[in-house]
Amino acid sequence: MAFIQLKDIVVRYHRKQNVLKGLQLDIQKGELVSLLGPSGCGKTTTLRVMAGFIEPQEGEFHVNGKDLTKVPVHKRNFGLVFQSYALFPHLTVEDNVAFGLKLRKMAKEEIQKKVRSILEVCDLVGLEKRFPKQLSGGQRQRVALARALVIEPELLLLDEPLSNLDAKLRLHMRVEIKRIQKKLGITTIFVTHDQEECFSISDKVAVMNEGVIEQYDTPEKIYTYPKTEFVARFIGFENFICFQKQQPHCYMADNKALFITDMDIEQTTCKGTIRPDDILIKEDAEGGNVVTGTIQVRTFLGKSYQYEVKTDLGVLVVNAASERIYETGETLHLQLPANKIILV
Amino acid sequence: MLKNKGLTIFSCLVFAFLFLPLLLMAVTAFGEASTITFPIEGFTLKWFGNVFASNAFMEALKLSTVLALLATLLGLIIGIPAAYALARYTMKGKAFLKGFFLSPTIVPGIVVGYAIYQFVVVSLRMPIFESLLLGHFLVVLPYSIRIVSSSLEQFDFSIEEVAWTLGCNKWKTFFKIVIPNITSGISAAFMLSFINSFNNIPVSMFLSGPGVSTLPTALMNHIEYNYDPTVSAISVLLMLATIAIMFVVEKTLGIAAFTK
Ligand SMILES: Nc1ncnc2c1ncn2[C@@H]1O[C@H](COP(=O)(O)OP(=O)(O)OP(=O)(O)O)[C@@H](O)[C@H]1O
Numbered sequence: 001m002a003f004i005q006l007k008d009i010v011v012r013y014h015r016k017q018n019v020l021k022g023l024q025l026d027i028q029k030g031e032l033v034s035l036l037g038p039s040g041c042g043k044t045t046t047l048r049v050m051a052g053f054i055e056p057q058e059g060e061f062h063v064n065g066k067d068l069t070k071v072p073v074h075k076r077n078f079g080l081v082f083q084s085y086a087l088f089p090h091l092t093v094e095d096n097v098a099f100g101l102k103l104r105k106m107a108k109e110e111i112q113k114k115v116r117s118i119l120e121v122c123d124l125v126g127l128e129k130r131f132p133k134q135l136s137g138g139q140r141q142r143v144a145l146a147r148a149l150v151i152e153p154e155l156l157l158l159d160e161p162l163s164n165l166d167a168k169l170r171l172h173m174r175v176e177i178k179r180i181q182k183k184l185g186i187t188t189i190f191v192t193h194d195q196e197e198c199f200s201i202s203d204k205v206a207v208m209n210e211g212v213i214e215q216y217d218t219p220e221k222i223y224t225y226p227k228t229e230f231v232a233r234f235i236g237f238e239n240f241i242c243f244q245k246q247q248p249h250c251y252m253a254d255n256k257a258l259f260i261t262d263m264d265i266e267q268t269t270c271k272g273t274i275r276p277d278d279i280l281i282k283e284d285a286e287g288g289n290v291v292t293g294t295i296q297v298r299t300f301l302g303k304s305y306q307y308e309v310k311t312d313l314g315v316l317v318v319n320a321a322s323e324r325i326y327e328t329g330e331t332l333h334l335q336l337p338a339n340k341i342i343l344v
Numbered sequence: 345m346l347k348n349k350g351l352t353i354f355s356c357l358v359f360a361f362l363f364l365p366l367l368l369m370a371v372t373a374f375g376e377a378s379t380i381t382f383p384i385e386g387f388t389l390k391w392f393g394n395v396f397a398s399n400a401f402m403e404a405l406k407l408s409t410v411l412a413l414l415a416t417l418l419g420l421i422i423g424i425p426a427a428y429a430l431a432r433y434t435m436k437g438k439a440f441l442k443g444f445f446l447s448p449t450i451v452p453g454i455v456v457g458y459a460i461y462q463f464v465v466v467s468l469r470m471p472i473f474e475s476l477l478l479g480h481f482l483v484v485l486p487y488s489i490r491i492v493s494s495s496l497e498q499f500d501f502s503i504e505e506v507a508w509t510l511g512c513n514k515w516k517t518f519f520k521i522v523i524p525n526i527t528s529g530i531s532a533a534f535m536l537s538f539i540n541s542f543n544n545i546p547v548s549m550f551l552s553g554p555g556v557s558t559l560p561t562a563l564m565n566h567i568e569y570n571y572d573p574t575v576s577a578i579s580v581l582l583m584l585a586t587i588a589i590m591f592v593v594e595k596t597l598g599i600a601a602f603t604k
């Protein structure tokens with residue numbers, strides 16, 4: 001049985017519409033799982049259900065076999081880091097971090113020891129006596145993390161903790177978070193809408209769309225084998241072509257052209273999709289999986305050029321290296337390699 | 345800073361207009377003549393002695409102080425949670441409630457005094473002190489709610505939520521996290537409430553009874569029959585007290601506490 005279980009969670013705010021629509025999620029102990037999805041899809045709401053700020057209208061939330069759905073926030077023992085860090089402005093770094101421990105009626109020496117060791121882990125030594133106002137963004141972020149970690153939470157919840165930092169610091173902090181999380185072995189949920197950040201840090205990724213999880217897999221699986229059109233689009237696939245299944249590994253497009261694919265699925269109608277980077281530009285129309293069209297728009301992307309090519313399958317988007325530049329109006333032969341076509 | 349001669353002169357004039365009468369009043373407290381005159385003749389401190397010797401004034405001072413303190417404390421005890429609820433929760437009719445709580449600042453004090461006199465003193469036969477307290481409480485409550493509300497507007501409620509996750513229940517969090525972060529608002533509310541209750545005339549006029557009057561009503565009564573510098577002396581003493589309070593506030597919280 002999974003360590004953390006969200007079972008058919010339904011949440012609606014004041015209006016009738018459900019924000020979470022029967023959300024399911026199982027998380028193993030010690031894993032770092034990201035919730036990835038567009039703005040407004042319900043990531044924060046899911047996190048707030050786990051933290052206990054929202055009681056779901058339906059469904060249950062279990063940790064380690066215990067039903068916590070109705071347990072109040074302060075009895076859950078979870079660590080939480082907000083996007084705004086939410087440090088206590090009237091307390092020093094040291095007192096911010098010690099706040100949770102003091103409530104646990106621990107001996108003074110023990111509190112001091114724990115605070116010192118977590119400050120070391122989070123690289124905050126020397127800042128103990130400062131107030132939050134006197135810290136940089138990255139330092140505040142680490143204090144918030146230390147404060148959440150020092151209580152040895154069963155579950156660590158991070159809601160877009162890096163989105164207020166500049167690009168360089170983000171990169172650094174995500175490595176830090178991963179390091180600390182692995183070192184302490186804390187089960188962690190990380191909310192983000194940045195896919196690179198999410199792929200680099202997570203053991204598993206749950207891609208959310210409109211209140212449900214569309215796909216839950218390792219980052220590699222999600223990157224290479226998105227299961228639905230929504231997931232595929234969200235992680236950079238374009239060029240969706242309607243397919244009719246003819247026989248295994250052989251699909252027919254609307255214009256009767258046949259495509260051979262390495263992948264195969266049960267349904268008779270589906271969509272084939274391919275990343276703009278994976279389409280090859282050929283000299284002639286020889287070979288299988290080739291379509292021909294004319295260039296409508298050319299865009300310079302730096303490392304490559306992007307072409308929008310009008311074919312009888314619709315407009316295909318292709319990225320090609322800038323060594324050979326094609327002009328708008330030119331005819332292109334595009335090959336869709338069988339091993340790069342994903343069926344959704 | 346931009347310099348503008350005309351503006352400087354104008355500010356000086358406004359300043360003079362506001363403070364000259366106070367200054368004149370202060371000077372008259374030291375005159376020897378038995379009516380208030382200016383310029384003064386001679387120099388004496390006997391009017392100050394008069395103030396302290398007068399039983400009526402001392403009783404009134406005591407009553408006003410106790411009344412202002414109690415009304416202010418009650419105002420804070422009710423006002424802080426009310427302001428918190430208004431800021432924290434979205435509820436139906438929030439705008440209406442807000443308006444309702446602030447209404448006594450719009451309704452003239454005379455009306456509040458008369459209403460309480462009609463409905464509480466006459467029909468319920470409430471004792472004088474209690475009805476005075478009720479009246480003053482109603483006068484100062486809006487100050488607490490309004491000032492504390494505006495401090496809560498700056499308050500980030502996610503720090504409260506974080507405290508809950510760290511194992512702090514809602515009550516403890518309120519005292520350990522919310523209150524310490526709105527202390528400047530609370531102090532400002534305290535001062536303004538105190539001063540407003542202490543200076544209040546309209547409500548006290550209706551509610552004070554035989555032998556029981558607050559300092560401002562006692563002063564009014566006194567002026568009606570005597571026009572001697574005792575009144576000036578009291579005013580000087582009150583001004584000094586106010587200046588002392590303001591000085592303490594400025595040193596501890598900064599004068600910004602009042603403008604927040
Ligand atoms: N307190 C609330 N009252 C009413 N509706 C809300 C409330 N909080 C969120 N919602 C709605 O619920 C939906 C999901 O919101 P949520 O904050 O979970 O999104 P999110 O995935 O975290 O988005 P973002 O990436 O922008 O943070 C949104 O449509 C939002 O408008």
Ligand SMILES: [Mg+2]
Nearest residue numbers: 043044045159
């Ligand atoms: Mg969010």
